Amino acid sequence: MSKKINSALISVYHKDGLEEILKLLNSLNVKLISTGGTRDFIQSLGYECESVEEVTGYPSILGGRVKTLHPKVFGGILYRRDEEQDRKIIKSYDIPSIDLVIVDLYPFEETVATQAPEDEIIEKIDIGGISLIRGAAKNFKDVIVVASMKQYKPLLDLLKKKSGNTDIEDRRWFAKEAFAVSSGYDSAIFNYFDKGESPVLRISADSGKTLRYGENPHQKGVFYGNFNEIFEQLHGKEISYNNLLDIDAAVSLIADFDETALAILKHNNACGMACRSTVKEAWDAALAADPISAFGGIVVTNRQVDAEAAKAINEIFFEVIIAPDYSQDALNILFQKKNRIILKQKITGKEANNTQVRSALNGFLLQDKDTSIQTRSDLTVVTAKVPTEKETEDLLFANILVKHTKSNAIVLAKNKQLIASGTGQTSRVDALNQAIEKAGTFKFDLNGAVMASDAFFPFPDCVEIAHKAGITAIVQPGGSIKDAESVAYCNENGLAMVTTGIRHFKH
């Protein structure tokens, strides 16, 4: 049913953006009621406005903690216009009808972001405003609610189009948006109190960014997160759903390396990676692992990209490059391709988020991210042969890479360069065979290479295949009931094996 707006309660923290609405409401003869600061602002523009205090007969008390929380305000919002009993009560208590509620809440999240002291943060938990929003949204059959500045434009359009009248579908839409605001606001408060400790997920509907599409063009996609907190996008097209997944995999991988490293990823797995003394050298070595897969991939490094590296990288087509910084000359080279996404990473993958979420059946799974990294002291030599210094370095390198590779995963490496990996296979033997075959495709000499496995070897078959391919040292978590058989094979054939005690499945 169409309803005319005759009165409005306005209580906003940020006053900007209100002028045009006030002008229009004034021209439509809408009576205004408002709280202290908002009323001062409205009057400063020359419009008449009654104060909430005049309506309630109470002053704003407790430093503004209680100002609109009064039956005369909430009665005027919540009474059912089509119920005689409600109308009688309103009349008998001299409660003014309120048809439009406009609120801009205290800036809670913004205050948390400034790392203000707790007392200041607590004072920014809006009580009256959120109640006004909920009350008006609940009574959407009679009242229209504007719960944030984001809805000023739709309100203006509506007021103009329908000359101050609203229909039930309009009011319902604004009510829906209002509950998105109130639930998002409370989620932010919960997250502040929780400090990320509980295994629960609360997201603010407001923070979702609609993507062009999901994994495929026929799927819808939304990203919930604050991309700009981690990256500055210096160049390129809009980031897609799949880009986001690859970027996530890339920053997680690179975060585990301290020395100069560069990785090329495709579909979340590294198809090239190396640690070298310069980014250019790391690029050359990473690309060598698989120059075919690198096409259209994601490039990530943990050092500034200079012109020399940029020149080499620029020679192939890739979707995204991520680095902590770029020299101006490097940017001039990389900017040459219009769509190429160039990201400057402001915080590391480790700092960004420590929780991983996935949908499962009719719910979702939530877990801590796998942040475990093995160092020399975590390696237990289980064979008679002890790995050489060079092999140990390669084993540690391969063990990090295999952690970031989809299971079942095998990584073959040599001289801190990824040679080949077997990814996402249903058996470990398949993963190893895939890696060996791939190494052959790109003419790598596996003699003296090392092998990392994301989980233990259930049988000695993998070590045997590895040995026959020329691999001399192996790292694996250990823990199989048949570990002894793998170890025995290594001892009989002069291989070194170390165990870590930590499995790195990536299902």
Ligand SMILES: NC(=O)c1ncn([C@@H]2O[C@H](COP(=O)(O)O)[C@@H](O)[C@H]2O)c1NC=O
């Ligand atoms: N306590 C209350 O009754 C109350 N009623 C409205 N507010 C908030 O007060 C702010 C506006 O205050 P002012 O008009 O005084 O600048 C708005 O952000 C509104 O959400 C309140 N403040 C916090 O809860």
